[in-house]
Amino acid sequence: MRIATSHLGNLYITIKAWVQKLGLGGNLIIPPANNQRTLSLGVKYSPEGLCLPFKMSLGNLIEACEMGADTLVIAGGAGICRLGYYAKIQEQILRDLGYNFEMIGLSMSEHKLFGLPKLIKRLSNNASWFKVISALRFAVAKQIAMDKIERVVQKVRAVELIKGTANQLYAKAIEAIDNADDYNTLKKVQIDYIDQLNHVAKDTQTKPLIVGIIGEFYVVLEPFSNLNIESELGKLGVEVRRRTFISEWAKFSLFFNSLGLDEKSKIHKAALPYLKRDIGGDGWESVGEKVLHAKEYDGLIHLAPFTCMPEIVAQNIMPSTKENIPVLPVLCDEQINKTGMLTRLEAFVDLLKSKRRARNNTQHKES
DSSP: OOEEEOOOTTHHHHHHHHHHHTTOGGGBOOOOOSOHHHHHHHHHHSOTTSOHHHHHHHHHHHHHHHTTOOEEEEEEOOSSSTHHHHHHHHHHHHHHTTOOOEEEEEESSOOSOTTHHHHHHHHTTTOOHHHHHHHHHHHHHHHHHHHHHHHHHHHHHHHBSSTTHHHHHHHHHHHHHHHOOSHHHHHHHHHHHHHHHHTSOBOTTOOOEEEEEEEOHHHHHOTTTTTSHHHHHHHTTEEEEOSOOHHHHHHHHHTGGGGTOOTTHHHHHHHTTTOOSOOSTTHHHHHHHHHHHTTTOSEEEEEEETTOHHHHHHHHHGGGSSOOOOEEEEEESTTOOHHHHHHHHHHHHHHHHHHHHHHHHHHHHHO
């Protein structure tokens, strides 16, 4: 059994760590990091109207099959979002292309543990539960370490004197975490790189703009699909904040939600004056985040795949809310252009700076 799945940010490092701890590292196929060929393959073989996450993940699976994968873990789901159709449609496309494989569907929206233990045992080649859980804990620890370092990187990018320093340290940290084979090494790597980031030369006089990134899960977390928007904002002196991290999603979706704990209840409650029910995907959360963060952030960037119905609904609601915070909608698809996006980001940042100056002048006059 040679297993593969599609990319989502740095999740491949977590999966790799789990499989290696089980002694099955030789059974894992990791497709190339998302690139133009991945996108081209996905666009070529996908129905035109489907969203970017579908096309990118299909491209990953095609590349994995080319590398010899015979067992594919394909995202699926239930509810309103078209994610529920991914597995069956992608399976049919891959079979039409002549690939032979076993498909394992993984529900991304199922907030319960039913069926998960059976899937884990199957992928782990029936290893003991002690070994499975021990390996899973170490893999999750790697994901938590990566996310903690990334949060620091988001702050440092905005104020570093030599642009690109934080990105270089982040890349080295990811590589070091990938190579760590025990908890002590992993802890040392995390502490060391957070310390290095904290000691990067910074402009201490600058109070950077704070921009929240909201929107659909995949395009928020996958840098290739959003043209590395967080890094580009850092170059413009903007501190990025976002709620969505893989470790947080895994913690609640796979475990706490099954116990009746809902980390999104506060966000949903905030959205209720404008949207009273789940509309699929992350649309409800996008509206709620605008309401919650209107007083904390200078602006929001709303990332959405082109044709994503939940985010289109959210995008059309946002101008009607009473919360006065600028929102820049960015639709992500194969036509998105780096130059055009950078021009929009620069204009948006100029707008936010102007609004902050006007607000400061008003407060100064009142005092």
